[in-house]
Amino acid sequence: YLSIVLFIFGLHLLPIPVTYVLPEQAVFGSAVSAFLIVSLTVLMIKLTSSEQFLRLKTMEIHEVEIEPGVKIINSEEYKMIKEKLKDAPVLAFVRTLNNIPETWTYYFVTTATKESKVEAISPMNLERMTELSYKYLKAMEEAGGRGVILIDCLEYLVMYNEFRSVIKFLNKLKDFVVNHKGTLILVAERDAFEDQQWALLTRLLEESKE
Secondary structure (H helix, E strand, O other): OHHHHHHHHHHHHOOHHHHOOOHHHHHHHHHHHHHHHHHHHHHHHHHHOOHHHHHHHHOOOOOOOOOOEEEEEOHHHHHHHHHHOOOOOOEEEEOOOOOOOOOOEEEEEOOOOOOOOOOEEOOOOHHHHHHHHHHHHHHHHHOOOOOEEEEEOHHHHHHHOOHHHHHHHHHHHHHHHHHOOOEEEEEOOHHHOOHHHHHHHHHHHHHHHO
């Protein structure tokens, strides 16, 4: 939408010498200019604000009883964590949509993003996940709370990206949660990864404690 409005605004500027020479068109030209300027302002505000996390500012944020840093858990532990954090405003990237707490902001990770009936994101769009995570942690900090990011699609990310790219992505998230005193929870099964891959994943956990 922003590019469309900018294009129209550019076209509108072309006839300005004529528009303001003719008195009968001056009012119309001014009105169009005002409308386009307001439209651009609104779109820029939407781009620069964390719109999807604005509700955090109006929520009563309870202290999350979970250690800051990085945690790696299996699917059974995930069930317990989900119950423990059911009232917390968690940011989650998931592959299954069963029993997700209402307080969570979640994104369904799928290659069929256009067909999804819920907020969806491609497993290859690690940049978007990084952006959302940063905005969320910042919004939580401004609201007086500590953010919790949960990734329940790690194997799926590895399927569609080089493992090195996934590790770089996770390292960025680790740095974010450390700087904002938040928590990054990775749901992963040991058997799904090679020894070297698992060693790199567990290193994230150790580095977050340093």
